[in-house]
Amino acid sequence: MANIEAAREPCAMANSLEFDLSKDSLRDLNLFLHRDAHRSGVTEVVVNHPDGAHSIACGMNSPTNIQIHGHVGYYVAGMNKHASVTVHGNAGPGAAENMMSGRVHIRGFASTAAGASAHGGLLVIDGDASLRCGISLKGGDIVVGGSVGSFSAFMAQAGRIVICGDAEDALGDSLYEAVIYVRGEVRSLGADARFEPMTDADRKVVAQLLALAGMSFDPAEFKRVASAKSLYHWHADADQEY
Amino acid sequence: MSTPHLEESAGFDRQTIDYIQRASASGLYEIRGLGAKRRVPNFDDLLFLAASLSRYPLEGYRERCSTKTVLGTRFASRPIELAIPITIAGMSFGALSARVKEALGRAATEVGTSTTTGDGGMTSEERDSSKTLVYQCLPSRYGFNPDDVRRADAIEIVIGQGAKPGGGGMLLGQKVNPRVARMRTLPEGVDQRSASRHPDWTGPDDLVIKIKELREITDWEKPIYVKVGATRVFNDVKLAVHAGADVIVVDGMQGGTAATQTVFIEHVGIPTLAALRQAVDALEDLNMRGTVQLVISGGIRSGADVAKALAMGADAVAIGQGVLFSLGCNSDTYISGGEHRSAVEDYARIGAAPGFCHHCHTGKCPVGVTTQDPVLELRLEPAVGAKRLKNYLKTLNMEMTTIARACGKQDVHHLEREDLVALTVEAAAMARLPLAGTSWIPGS
Ligand SMILES: Cc1cc2nc3c(=O)[nH]c(=O)nc-3n(C[C@H](O)[C@H](O)[C@H](O)COP(=O)(O)O)c2cc1C
Ligand code: SF4
Numbered sequence: 001m002a003n004i005e006a007a008r009e010p011c012a013m014a015n016s017l018e019f020d021l022s023k024d025s026l027r028d029l030n031l032f033l034h035r036d037a038h039r040s041g042v043t044e045v046v047v048n049h050p051d052g053a054h055s056i057a058c059g060m061n062s063p064t065n066i067q068i069h070g071h072v073g074y075y076v077a078g079m080n081k082h083a084s085v086t087v088h089g090n091a092g093p094g095a096a097e098n099m100m101s102g103r104v105h106i107r108g109f110a111s112t113a114a115g116a117s118a119h120g121g122l123l124v125i126d127g128d129a130s131l132r133c134g135i136s137l138k139g140g141d142i143v144v145g146g147s148v149g150s151f152s153a154f155m156a157q158a159g160r161i162v163i164c165g166d167a168e169d170a171l172g173d174s175l176y177e178a179v180i181y182v183r184g185e186v187r188s189l190g191a192d193a194r195f196e197p198m199t200d201a202d203r204k205v206v207a208q209l210l211a212l213a214g215m216s217f218d219p220a221e222f223k224r225v226a227s228a229k230s231l232y233h234w235h236a237d238a239d240q241e242y
Numbered sequence: 243m244s245t246p247h248l249e250e251s252a253g254f255d256r257q258t259i260d261y262i263q264r265a266s267a268s269g270l271y272e273i274r275g276l277g278a279k280r281r282v283p284n285f286d287d288l289l290f291l292a293a294s295l296s297r298y299p300l301e302g303y304r305e306r307c308s309t310k311t312v313l314g315t316r317f318a319s320r321p322i323e324l325a326i327p328i329t330i331a332g333m334s335f336g337a338l339s340a341r342v343k344e345a346l347g348r349a350a351t352e353v354g355t356s357t358t359t360g361d362g363g364m365t366s367e368e369r370d371s372s373k374t375l376v377y378q379c380l381p382s383r384y385g386f387n388p389d390d391v392r393r394a395d396a397i398e399i400v401i402g403q404g405a406k407p408g409g410g411g412m413l414l415g416q417k418v419n420p421r422v423a424r425m426r427t428l429p430e431g432v433d434q435r436s437a438s439r440h441p442d443w444t445g446p447d448d449l450v451i452k453i454k455e456l457r458e459i460t461d462w463e464k465p466i467y468v469k470v471g472a473t474r475v476f477n478d479v480k481l482a483v484h485a486g487a488d489v490i491v492v493d494g495m496q497g498g499t500a501a502t503q504t505v506f507i508e509h510v511g512i513p514t515l516a517a518l519r520q521a522v523d524a525l526e527d528l529n530m531r532g533t534v535q536l537v538i539s540g541g542i543r544s545g546a547d548v549a550k551a552l553a554m555g556a557d558a559v560a561i562g563q564g565v566l567f568s569l570g571c572n573s574d575t576y577i578s579g580g581e582h583r584s585a586v587e588d589y590a591r592i593g594a595a596p597g598f599c600h601h602c603h604t605g606k607c608p609v610g611v612t613t614q615d616p617v618l619e620l621r622l623e624p625a626v627g628a629k630r631l632k633n634y635l636k637t638l639n640m641e642m643t644t645i646a647r648a649c650g651k652q653d654v655h656h657l658e659r660e661d662l663v664a665l666t667v668e669a670a671a672m673a674r675l676p677l678a679g680t681s682w683i684p685g686s
Contacts (some may be wrong), residue, residue, distance in 0.1 A: 026456070030458045030461075031461060054454060055459075060458070061392075074452075074455065075451070078459065079459055081389075093442065093448070094442035094443070096439070098387070100387055116383075117386065119427070157428060161466060176432070178430065232433065233415060233432070233433050237598055
């Protein structure tokens with residue numbers, strides 16, 4: 001840690017600190033974020049040259065603002081609590097997986113399983129998200145500026161997903177209580193997912209989430225997808241071949 | 243009148259006919275609890291060769307025989323230290339009541355071992371009562387959260403269970419009460435089926451990265467276990483080692499469950515005996531024995547089973563069903579206010595009888611073990627349960643050390659394959675041990 005301290009440059013802002021992952025190790029970065037960032041009064045951490053590293057800023061537990069300049073690998077901001085993490089680039093699989101609170105913003109594209117199992121917080125993806133976006137979602141909100149891949153919102157239990165582009169196959173398969181809003185085409189719905197009429201309350205939710213994400217689409221253009229709840233209980237006549 | 247000629251079919255016996263008729267009436271497969279009921283080769287099919295002239299025994303009641311067990315020495319800065327190599331397997335809150343969770347924690351803490359959460363998150367009852375608590379990371383991720391990751395002593399990534407390798411969890415609606423529903427973020431009363439694949443990783447190469455993420459989150463302090471249901475164990479153990487596991491848990495086909503399709507319980511996976519040998523072979527092949535610890539589970543009942551598992555190369559065992567039985571599962575009475583009270587009528591009400599019950603899935607456990615019912619759960623008093631379980635674990639430990647001493651070992655971890663022979667050809671082949679009285683190991 002000592003040599004890292006020496007190598008790291010304070011940023012122009014007094015309470016901002018920079019890590020350069022071409023020189024500093026991921027371990028030192030995450031250890032600083034977990035143990036010292038909040039205590040030392042640093043409110044912004046800038047990460048340069050992430051070069052696709054995995055698990056950057058995972059396990060955050062303080063309201064630190066983290067700006068990552070470049071592409072990141074798997075699990076950026078995994079299990080995030082309180083922090084605000086922005087990736088000025090693309091993200092690998094599992095971005096913001098199991099997020100509890102805070103905000104994660106991917107300025108580029110996100111790979112598979114973005115926001116998987118997130119319990120809270122807001123995940124914004126400016127570009128497209130790949131397969132299984134919002135899989136197993138448990139209460140978080142996701143706004144995707146582009147399109148999402150197949151099996152997005154698979155078994156999503158709670159929370160909301162706003163998709164400004166299109167959705168590939170099997171959207172919302174085996175959904176529980178999460179709600180999906182899609183602006184574009186849905187190639188196919190998954191088992192037990194169905195279109196439902198948009199209400200004023202839905203349009204309000206979409207407008208709010210778009211505003212939080214900094215996107216300006218017309219909420220009236222969105223369709224609502226939710227669970228038909230026919231798989232909630234076993235009975236012989238339910239189609240078990242889903 | 244001549245005596246009727248009654249001949250039961252071997253293929254279509256009464257049980258099979260009953261199965262077909264039930265399927266025809268309901269249109270649904272049977273779901274039940276506990277483990278496989280069929281007989282498969284198991285630890286009963288092995289015997290110890292104790293000391294005699296060629297080996298020197300320890301004084302059974304005087305000389306020390308260590309049972310200390312350390313798990314997670316590979317990468318974690320805080321490995322798990324246990325007083326005995328017998329641990330409590332992961333059983334979900336939801337399947338078990340919070341009172342049972344508390345009883346498990348209290349007993350485990352008193353004997354110096356660990357307990358494990360399950361598919362449904364960590365309860366305060368189990369965290370508060372368990373000195374050492376392993377926190378499961380399951381495909382469903384129900385209730386999984388970073389605060390509990392930080393409160394845990396180790397993390398166990400569950401790939402599968404012996405009772406249902408390749409299958410997800412199940413909790414029928416009658417057990418999804420308000421607290422269970424809240425912890426799992428599910429609607430109350432829903433027949434819950436959990437995922438069988440993790441949401442954020444797919445193959446073994448991804449698992450390498452997932453494990454690293456959990457290490458980063460826990461600042462490399464906590465051991466990471468990987469649990470697999472016993473199928474292609476040799477390959478799975480190698481892949482888990484490659485993925486960076488500190489500890490590998492292998493759960494054989496006899497392993498218990500709270501609710502799974504019978505067809506799964508009886509027809510998928512391989513016996514614990516065969517699985518254990520494959521797992522040890524894989525670790526030896528990689529020269530990883532002692533570096534990566536092996537926990538075996540599935541049908542462990544007695545101190546003899548534990549001793550045999552250790553002799554074959556396990557570092558520890560995990561117990562599920564044995565724990566339930568210890569708490570009173572399948573007993574005709576439950577203990578309330580210090581008195582034994584009959585539960586026989588309650589068994590009958592759910593179509594069971596003491597000794598035959600496997601109805602954990604119904605949530606109407608007559609002895610208050612696998613239930614969320616506010617009345618039935620009172621039948622298990624945490625202090626009583628903890629005392630019984632502590633006695634059971636102590637007994638297993640005493641039996642195990644009795645055998646270890648007779649084999650001349652000052653440490654139960656010194657038991658070795660050379661101390662064992664097999665009683666049947668099947669067991670000899672699966673465990674790759676010589677048939678008793680011969681030097682013949684089938685296949686070698
Ligand atoms: C009531 C019950 C609930 C269980 N719940 C879980 C669970 O949530 N997660 C898990 O990995 N295994 C679960 N198991 C399996 C155990 O962790 C363990 O693998 C198995 O019980 C070992 O075999 P044994 O029961 O024969 O000792 C459960 C088992 C039982 C009996
Ligand atoms: S007695 Fe209770 S724990 Fe035991 S099998 Fe029956 S329902 Fe399950």
